[in-house]
Amino acid sequence: MELNRRTVIAGAAAAGMAATTLGGTAHATGGRKPVKTLFGKLADGTKIYSWSLENGGTRLKVLSYGGIVQSLEIPDRRGRYANVSAGFDNIEDYVAKSPYFGALIGRYGNRIGKGKFTLDGKNYQLSVNDGEQSLHGGAKGFDKRVWDIEPFTKGSDVGLYLYYTSVDGEMGYPGTLKTKVTYTLTRHGDWRIDYEATTDKATVVNLTSHVYWNLAGEGSGTIEDHELQIAGSRYTPTDSGLIPTGELAKVAGTPFDFTRAKAIGRDIRTSHPQLVTAKGFDHNWVLDKGITARPEHVATLRDPASGRTLKIATNEPGLQFYSGNFLDGTLTGPSGRTYRQGDALCLETQHFPDSPNKPSFPSTVLRPGQTYRTSTIHTFGC
Ligand code: BGC
Secondary structure, eight states: OOOOHHHHHHHHHHTTOOOOOOOOOOOOSSSOOOEEEEEEEOTTOOEEEEEEEEETTEEEEEESBTTOEEEEEEEOTTSOEEEOBOOOSSHHHHHHHOSSTTEEEOSBSSEEGGGEEEETTEEEEOOOOBTTBEETTSTTOGGGSBOEEEEEEETTEEEEEEEEEEOTTGGGOOSOEEEEEEEEEOTTOOEEEEEEEEESSOEEOBOEEEOOBOTTOTTSOOSTTSEEEEOOSEEEOBOTTSOBOSOOEEOTTSTTOOSSOEETTSSTTSOOHHHHHHTSOEEEEEOTTOSOSSOEEEEEEEOTTTOOEEEEEESSSEEEEEOOTTOOSOEEOTTSOEEOTTSSBEEEEESOTTGGGOTTSOOOEEOTTOOEEEEEEEEEEO
16 A cells, blocks of 8 residues: 555544645646645635646646545647536535535545445444435545645646545545545546545445536536447446436337437436436446446537537446536526536446445445555546
């Protein structure tokens, strides 16, 4: 294990202390050195910083709260920039009412049924925060923690190391989990995420990122015209609590078939029982490539009007496509416009939801001595 940053600022980060890091020193042959500014303060006075990065035509702003991508700007085919990720322009809204806008998700992306699981004969009860289920790590997941951030420039890459230590028993999870997430902007403007974690007791872990994309620009209306392709010929249908039934159902002949690019709005109003239950798409696709040693292409999103495209590559076996079903017009973004249902969408690379209770799904167990490692690459084009 080589997590580092004095191996994840052990107690301090675990206690939620905002460790502040001043500047990076390296000079870029490629992008500019990340710049840190004060974004706001938590109620207890903790300062939250915004880190700005730019490389290869992509501009990224990341908060020390939740590792949140507060803004991600890319050009359209005429070179006009837009922020393509939904969010807020102030810390208070992130704390009070964010539906995980742009955040790092841990310890477990998506749901664990009734927040219960058994590991090595021991029963665990997690924090339950979504009806009967535990969603995205429980009531105070990684999205609501203060991360310790260290900037870097490496050759033509620029980026941030984000560190958080989750103490044994936090949100009901066993083991102290030391987490390091690396956000890299490459000289081609790709945004790469590398997740690493170690534990001192057997546990389960499934980290992801919860950016809400709208390639036409946040606040510009529906994503139903976006075209999506997902390299998955099966998906995991859910029960009424959005917990997978365990079946790996074929997408062929159903609204869930995105094996060839199609407009998201094309079948979203089909009265397929799975779409009715979830109020749209909110499902895990079983990626045909399976778990791979290196990130491989799994999805392409395209906004035909602006020409902006997003390609996702991962080594993970699953992808949650969530079509922003629960956005209801009550949240206002940085553009001053509200987010209504389907105004942004998430593509979360992951292991399957509820894997700790589904022995047939790829395992999410992490044991002492092992290092959890997954990577996702976002490539932008126009
Ligand atoms: C889940 C949705 C949930 C949303 C929270 C998504 O990852 O799949 O069911 O409502 O996160 O904003």
